[in-house]
Amino acid sequence: KNEVEQSPQNLTAQEGEFITINCSYSVGISALHWLQQHPGGGIVSLFMLSSGKKKHGRLIATINIQEKHSSLHITASHPRDSAVYICAVSAGGTSYGKLTFGQGTILTVHP
Amino acid sequence: DTGVSQDPRHKITKRGQNVTFRCDPISEHNRLYWYRQTLGQGPEFLTYFQNEAQLEKSRLLSDRFSAERPKGSFSTLEIQRTEQGDSAMYLCASSPNGGAQETQYFGPGTRLLVL
Numbered sequence: 001k002n003e004v005e006q007s008p009q010n011l012t013a014q015e016g017e018f019i020t021i022n023c024s025y026s027v028g029i030s031a032l033h034w035l036q037q038h039p040g041g042g043i044v045s046l047f048m049l050s051s052g053k054k055k056h057g058r059l060i061a062t063i064n065i066q067e068k069h070s071s072l073h074i075t076a077s078h079p080r081d082s083a084v085y086i087c088a089v090s091a092g093g094t095s096y097g098k099l100t101f102g103q104g105t106i107l108t109v110h111p
Numbered sequence: 112d113t114g115v116s117q118d119p120r121h122k123i124t125k126r127g128q129n130v131t132f133r134c135d136p137i138s139e140h141n142r143l144y145w146y147r148q149t150l151g152q153g154p155e156f157l158t159y160f161q162n163e164a165q166l167e168k169s170r171l172l173s174d175r176f177s178a179e180r181p182k183g184s185f186s187t188l189e190i191q192r193t194e195q196g197d198s199a200m201y202l203c204a205s206s207p208n209g210g211a212q213e214t215q216y217f218g219p220g221t222r223l224l225v226l
């Protein structure tokens with residue numbers, strides 16, 4: 001079992017729909033990151049969370065430390081949101097900073 | 112553009128050849144990471160540097176792989192005697208000091224194809 005699991009692996013939506021991507025992890029963490037990867041490879045950091053909830057535009061990220069679970073929500077989805085969304089965790093201890101990644105969720109939003 | 116650059120962006124090589132990739136992090140960032148991503152998977156950690164010191168290497172990094180960060184600025188990742196299994200996207204990221212709660216800034220990646 002991977003240390004970071006995402007669901008679903010693939011997600012198709014119509015423009016305007018509310019989207020949720022889930023991430024569960026099995027290790028102790030210092031922070032959880034949500035990343036976006038467009039075709040061609042470049043990765044952009046969307047959020048870094050250690051507790052609670054963060055919002056940026058139409059994106060909302062939440063984390064429940066006790067349940068070891070995080071969600072990324074996209075409100076009023078748009079075709080330009082089509083990308084791979086990756087959850088990653090940074091552990092504490094001597095390996096602090098290095099990221100362990102989920103396998104990614106491929107999101108396609110149709111007009 | 113995150114401010115992290117990688118060169119080359121694409122590399123096609125024949126099995127058995129050596130290849131070298133370069134990463135230029137954001138200039139004031141002390142921490143530099145290398146990750147590898149195969150098709151359809153999330154990235155995997157390879158190694159990281161704090162300034163010029165290489166602090167950790169993954170078991171994925173066989174002895175055919177070597178990484179350096181001379182003077183704590185740019186970094187190079189060399190793969191000797193490439194194998195088809197080395198085909199992947201090689202990603203570099205940097206952060207200010209390597210704290211567990213720091214955002215990492217990723218480069219565009221170098222896509223390697225070994226024929």
